[in-house]
Amino acid sequence: MKISEIMTEDVQFGTIPGTISSIYEILREQKLSGVPIVKKQTGELAGVITRSDLIKNPDEDQVAMVMSRNPITAAPSEDVTSVVRKMINNNIRRVPITEDNKIIGIVTSADITNKALWKINNTEPIEKYMVRNVPTVWEKTPLPVAYSITSFFNFKSVIALTDESKASGILTETDFINESEVVEEQTVHNSSVSTEGDKWTWNSQSVMYILKNKLQFSDKLVKDVINDKLISVTRKTSVKECANILRQNNIEQVPVLNMADEPIGLIRASDLMHAMIE
Known part of the structure; x- marks a missing residue:
């Protein structure tokens, strides 16, 4: 399968010169985790900026000061597995598809899962690919404290727990951005x-x-932000079934629970990609 078959052609992007506030607006309105950056005058690819870049650099105002330069790219004729290897080897979740350094599409780890992986009859359990050391917080924790915990663990999400230590939801980087200014x-x-x-x-x-600029969160608690319905899997859920769950619910990650509904890990679209090359 060629990467052009699953890439998104209607690409949202930022420009340089440009302000960070314009990037926040794109990410919030389009519900994206990152966008490529192009030169305003030529339209050539200049970099990539992600939610993590914004959160880590609240004091910067210019896109050029925050974006990652010289991004990994792919040609539309490349095979999907080749692009997956690029993403895994470089620990990235999105790859701009270019011709003559002009963007003609973009592929994310979610695209790989939603448009390719779920079609493959991979019945091996996800426990081989799941992340086991995942931060957790009490669901009545204030948002700023929950964010501090994710920063301490250098993790992009946190699982919420009830008074009985059962999983009640998940808080992601997107949630933190939506509840902050x-x-x-x-x-x-x-x-x-x-x-x-x-x-x-x-x-x-x-x-x-x-x-100095800083990220200020709303006065909500974790339980006020997490989704009412918790979507989860078990460690024995197959790769194919898990990929289908992510696709059907339009999510990029899901908690892995034991029989007592206690969290034992997390599986992300970027983790499942490993199943395509191993």
């Missing part, structure tokens, strides 16, 4: 300097005002 914060730094003479002492105080 970039605000300007002013801090004041004082420094005192004293100079002593024979007959007098001269005291002065310097005040430095620093303006």
Whole structure:
């Protein structure tokens, strides 16, 4: 199968020069996790920007300062498995499809799962591919605390737990962006300097005002943001069935639960891609 058969042709993109606020708008309205960036004058591919880039750089205003340059690309004639290897080897979830450095499409890990993997009769259990060390939080945790936990673990999602330690939902990077805004914060730094003479002492105080942007979250709790219906799988769910669950529910990841509804891991579209080349 050629990558052109499953790529998305109507590509949403940002431009340079351009502002970060315009990228936030695209991601929120189109419900995307990242977009390619093109040069405004020539239309040539210049980079890629993701939700992670935005969250990690709230103080930057210009797209060029945040985007990843020299992105991995693919030609429309390349085989799907070849592109999957590029994504796995470079730990990326999207690949722009280009001709003469102009974007003609894009393929994401979700596209691989939704348009290719679910059609393959792979009956092996997902436990081989799932991520086992996944952060969890109490469902009554405030959003800023939940975000701090994901940052500490360098993870892009967190599983919510009930009072009985059963899984009740999942909070993703998209949820954090949708429930946040970039605000300007002013801090004041004082420094005192004293100079002593024979007959007098001269005291002065310097005040430095620093303006910095930060990501500010709503005052909601985790349980206020997670979906009412928890979609989950077990470690024995087959690769084919799991890929179909992601496709049918238009999601990129799903918690893996045991028989007591306790989380034991997470399986993502990017994890399932490994099944195509192993």
